[in-house]
Amino acid sequence: MKRVVLAALLGAALAAQAETPEQILASYEAQARTRAPGFAGFSATRGQQFFSARHGSEWSCASCHGAPPTGQGKHAKTGKAIAALAPAAGSERFTDPAKTEKWFKRNCNDVLSRACTAQEKGDVLAYLLRSAR
Amino acid sequence: MRPVLLGVLLALPALSLAHDVPRVPPNPTYQAECGSCHVAYPPRLLPAQAWDRIMARLERHFGSDASVDEPTKRELSAFLSRNAGRRAAPAGEEPRITQTAWFVKEHRRANMRNPADCAACHSTLKGQ
Numbered sequence: 001m002k003r004v005v006l007a008a009l010l011g012a013a014l015a016a017q018a019e020t021p022e023q024i025l026a027s028y029e030a031q032a033r034t035r036a037p038g039f040a041g042f043s044a045t046r047g048q049q050f051f052s053a054r055h056g057s058e059w060s061c062a063s064c065h066g067a068p069p070t071g072q073g074k075h076a077k078t079g080k081a082i083a084a085l086a087p088a089a090g091s092e093r094f095t096d097p098a099k100t101e102k103w104f105k106r107n108c109n110d111v112l113s114r115a116c117t118a119q120e121k122g123d124v125l126a127y128l129l130r131s132a133r
Numbered sequence: 134m135r136p137v138l139l140g141v142l143l144a145l146p147a148l149s150l151a152h153d154v155p156r157v158p159p160n161p162t163y164q165a166e167c168g169s170c171h172v173a174y175p176p177r178l179l180p181a182q183a184w185d186r187i188m189a190r191l192e193r194h195f196g197s198d199a200s201v202d203e204p205t206k207r208e209l210s211a212f213l214s215r216n217a218g219r220r221a222a223p224a225g226e227e228p229r230i231t232q233t234a235w236f237v238k239e240h241r242r243a244n245m246r247n248p249a250d251c252a253a254c255h256s257t258l259k260g261q
Contacts, residue, residue: 075171077196077197078170078171078247078249078250079253080169080170080171080172080252102201102202105200106197110196110198
């Protein structure tokens with residue numbers, strides 16, 4: 001009996017963490033609406049440009065994740081293989097909001113020397129969701 | 134033909150890590166947090182105080198932001214100290230494994246395009 005309760009609790013905890021990329025996109029949309037009054041939706045095209053552009057630093061997102069980001073990437077400095085970023089290429093991408101935020105924090109600092117806005121994150125995710133395998 | 138074969142046979146043990154780097158029980162957090170961008174370098178390759186210096190500035194980690202949250206940082210620091218080596222630490226704010234006497238000696242004849250990319254030659258480290 002106890003085990004069943006434990007399993008149910010564990011299941012509930014996991015369910016709270018696991019989301020779909022579309023749910024994560026929706027949470028960025030909610031953020032963008034409150035922070036940018038003129039918010040007019042996300043754009044995959046704008047996301048693609050953002051992803052490929054070097055924003056004054058040495059790297060773009062594509063430097064490590066490749067373009068299109070549907071295949072295996074390669075770390076620009078260490079050469080380490082990076083699993084494909086587009087959700088279409090692997091079911092685990094953008095299913096954990098905390099992990100998604102952790103990597104946006106790290107990588108936006110590397111590429112833009114600042115945090116990304118909800119608009120920018122949403123545009124990039126819209127682009128990644130549009131990228132089929 | 135024969136010298137080539139001999140060369141290949143001689144090269145094989147040279148690329149093995151087995152006699153220098155004993156296995157430590159794999160730590161999933163270390164693999165995930167550190168092993169996403171580079172090989173999860175065996176903790177034994179640096180002494181504890183060198184790992185401390187690295188962990189103290191993860192947000193500026195060799196030119197990249199590798200920051201983690203506090204609980205993760207504590208877990209990683211504990212894992213690294215527990216399994217750290219005892220050889221002397223390289224100097225500098227960011228100690229590099231490639232600047233340890235051990236690394237320099239072991240790789241003195243290696244032709245490395247990128248010393249951070251262990252898996253380029255050590256095929257057993259592919260995907261780690």
